[in-house]
Amino acid sequence: MDLLRDIQIKKLDIQHLDTITMFHVKHCNEYKITKDEFLTFLSKDQYCIYAAFDGQLVIGYIIYLRSIDMADIVYIFVQKEYRNIGVASLLLQISCTELSVEQLFLEVSFQNKTAINFYTKNNFKTINIRKNYYKNSDAFVMCLCNQ
Numbered sequence: 352m353d354l355l356r357d358i359q360i361k362k363l364d365i366q367h368l369d370t371i372t373m374f375h376v377k378h379c380n381e382y383k384i385t386k387d388e389f390l391t392f393l394s395k396d397q398y399c400i401y402a403a404f405d406g407q408l409v410i411g412y413i414i415y416l417r418s419i420d421m422a423d424i425v426y427i428f429v430q431k432e433y434r435n436i437g438v439a440s441l442l443l444q445i446s447c448t449e450l451s452v453e454q455l456f457l458e459v460s461f462q463n464k465t466a467i468n469f470y471t472k473n474n475f476k477t478i479n480i481r482k483n484y485y486k487n488s489d490a491f492v493m494c495l496c497n498q
């Protein structure tokens with residue numbers, strides 16, 4: 352918990368386009384997101400990104416696609432060196448409170464045991480299975496109900 356004391360969670364805006372793109376390219380090779388896609392996530396009303404900062408440095412982020420009272424998690428990512436100390440949980444909890452939606456949904460690969468553990472630990476429940484959702488695997492559809 353002490354390690355988390357200096358971590359700040361902030362909503363990003365268009366001024367952060369280069370920062371978040373560079374962070375993603377440098378640290379995340381498992382899921383491709385282009386600069387144009389980040390531009391969309393930062394400029395369209397239905398999307399939003401929250402990032403975790405250690406001082407001035409981005410160390411993780413979460414991208415949402417929002418509609419009125421619900422949202423989908425498009426992606427969540429934490430830099431390897433900062434994993435397993437609660438950064439993603441903090442990102443999720445603070446952004447979720449700010450978004451103030453009743454339900455959160457996501458798809459996660461059957462193979463991504465770490466992410467499944469992470470979502471389960473954060474009270475998401477499996478509500479469905481999507482066959483062949485990913486190239487090499489099926490996906491769980493999970494939901495967090497905040498009612």
Ligand SMILES: CC(C)(COP(=O)(O)OP(=O)(O)OC[C@H]1O[C@@H](n2cnc3c(N)ncnc32)[C@H](O)[C@@H]1OP(=O)(O)O)[C@@H](O)C(=O)NCCC(=O)NCCS
Pocket residue numbers: 426427428429430433434435436437438439440441458459460463464465466468469470472
């Ligand atoms: C999934 C991810 C975002 C979790 O980030 P994190 O900051 O390490 O997560 P937290 O520290 O908040 O972990 C909370 C819980 O997740 C689970 N968890 C985290 N890392 C784990 C690991 N390596 N193995 C198993 N479970 C793990 C645990 O249940 C943990 O709770 P615990 O510490 O009480 O055991 C991170 O591993 C990541 O960026 N992975 C690559 C991107 C990805 O797969 N995103 C999800 C796409 S659907």
